[in-house]
Amino acid sequence: VTQLADTADVAIIGGGPAGAALAIRLAGAGVQTLVLERWAEPRWRACGVFSSPLTRRRLVELGLTAEQVGDLSRPISSLRLQTTRGTDCVLEYEHGHACGFDRVRLDSELLNRAGHAGAEIRTGTVVRSIQLPATAKDLASLAVSPTGSRHTGDAQVVKARLVVGADGPGSVVARTAATTRRYCWLRKAGITFHRADPDAAPETEPMIGRFVFGDGWYVGIAPVPAGRVNVGIVVPGPALSRPLNETIDRTLGAFPGRRESWMSAPAADSPAVAYPLVHRVKRTAGRGWMLVGDAAGFIDPLTGEGLHRALVSSELAAESIVRWLRGDASALDGYDRRLRARFRNKDVVSWLLQGFLAQSRPFDYALRRLARRTRLRSTFTLAMTDQVRASTVLDLRYLLKLLMP
Numbered sequence: 001v002t003q004l005a006d007t008a009d010v011a012i013i014g015g016g017p018a019g020a021a022l023a024i025r026l027a028g029a030g031v032q033t034l035v036l037e038r039w040a041e042p043r044w045r046a047c048g049v050f051s052s053p054l055t056r057r058r059l060v061e062l063g064l065t066a067e068q069v070g071d072l073s074r075p076i077s078s079l080r081l082q083t084t085r086g087t088d089c090v091l092e093y094e095h096g097h098a099c100g101f102d103r104v105r106l107d108s109e110l111l112n113r114a115g116h117a118g119a120e121i122r123t124g125t126v127v128r129s130i131q132l133p134a135t136a137k138d139l140a141s142l143a144v145s146p147t148g149s150r151h152t153g154d155a156q157v158v159k160a161r162l163v164v165g166a167d168g169p170g171s172v173v174a175r176t177a178a179t180t181r182r183y184c185w186l187r188k189a190g191i192t193f194h195r196a197d198p199d200a201a202p203e204t205e206p207m208i209g210r211f212v213f214g215d216g217w218y219v220g221i222a223p224v225p226a227g228r229v230n231v232g233i234v235v236p237g238p239a240l241s242r243p244l245n246e247t248i249d250r251t252l253g254a255f256p257g258r259r260e261s262w263m264s265a266p267a268a269d270s271p272a273v274a275y276p277l278v279h280r281v282k283r284t285a286g287r288g289w290m291l292v293g294d295a296a297g298f299i300d301p302l303t304g305e306g307l308h309r310a311l312v313s314s315e316l317a318a319e320s321i322v323r324w325l326r327g328d329a330s331a332l333d334g335y336d337r338r339l340r341a342r343f344r345n346k347d348v349v350s351w352l353l354q355g356f357l358a359q360s361r362p363f364d365y366a367l368r369r370l371a372r373r374t375r376l377r378s379t380f381t382l383a384m385t386d387q388v389r390a391s392t393v394l395d396l397r398y399l400l401k402l403l404m405p
């Protein structure tokens, strides 16, 4: 390893939405910020596209214009929830449309913005290992090398006062800080890709998103720009032992109703796989390190909140980092507390949904009840899109009204 005098106040590992949003905020506050991103060019990878109206608002707060956000996304006016057993329920987005993002363009736009704000962006650079500071006065030390390089001689050392893991569920920062929780059950895999949609409405017209639930699997279908749909298939982990195309064909073949036109349309990219989906951590910050976005925890794509959470965590992180750099030693612990408090109830909702999903009959029952009760459905939709507190749908009165025969 060649030692270089390469230092930054804050080194962010990962240039996805969480890392880029944090870099925009830190560089804007005058903090010397370095982003290290594995891929040289933006590319489709296993991630999500469906998001709530709040995400669009937060992107505008980061400096994108409403027109740019509109161009990067496609409005979604309602979400149809169907099971292969015949249950059907439609959630209407009455208080602002949800949307489906072109993630490759969104991620690239955010990273460019971080560069314009003054952050140094090093793409095509992978962080191999990290040495966290032993004392409050030490710097973190990162071994980085060009992506794809196999020569240890190509590795360089970057030093930073704070290293931020914005590197998704397999976070090297979370692993180094020994904060990753081991997870044995619920080992699900996500398979995602785009297809052309011959039935797509004109670009600015809202379309419908969908979830189709089968036994042990579900599929999310979100319309995205350029006349395409994004397909996200969540299956039990062992399904990955079969060829990917077989799993995709088998799952889409189990859809209720006639075969849909996008199913036979050309693939817009190769399927990308995420496994395992669940990533849980004990803490989200410690001496010289911090986690944002999926690296700070991810349960399941079903609640469609990953992007929103990435932007919220990066906002909370930026505030705490600025305070910490100014000498507030408690600021990193404060971030851990605030982030947990912010998402605690939504996590409970996510786990509750996982419980229902695992049991097809109770799931169908709850969905049928939701389909028949307009006000409960409206509250559920707002809670799912983070527009009312998640605790609203955990309230005993709400649950009784929904579930009592």
Ligand SMILES: Cc1cc2nc3c(=O)[nH]c(=O)nc-3n(C[C@H](O)[C@H](O)[C@H](O)COP(=O)(O)OP(=O)(O)OC[C@H]3O[C@@H](n4cnc5c(N)ncnc54)[C@H](O)[C@@H]3O)c2cc1C
Pocket (backbone or CB within 6 Å): 013, 014, 015, 016, 017, 018, 019, 036, 037, 038, 039, 046, 047, 048, 049, 050, 051, 125, 126, 127, 128, 166, 167, 168, 169, 172, 190, 191, 192, 220, 232, 233, 274, 277, 292, 293, 294, 295, 301, 303, 304, 305, 306, 307, 308, 310
């Ligand atoms: C199958 C699936 C479906 C999903 N569906 C949805 C959805 O519908 N709605 C929603 O809101 N969310 C969804 N999500 C979650 C959503 O994709 C994430 O919440 C969002 O991408 C989080 O952004 P992030 O910046 O934290 O992480 P990521 O987007 O994962 O970005 C991490 C970045 O770090 C880089 N990186 C990783 N390791 C290193 C390293 N060692 N060195 C350098 N760079 C590194 C990666 O290349 C990547 O660019 C889904 C996720 C999956 C897997």
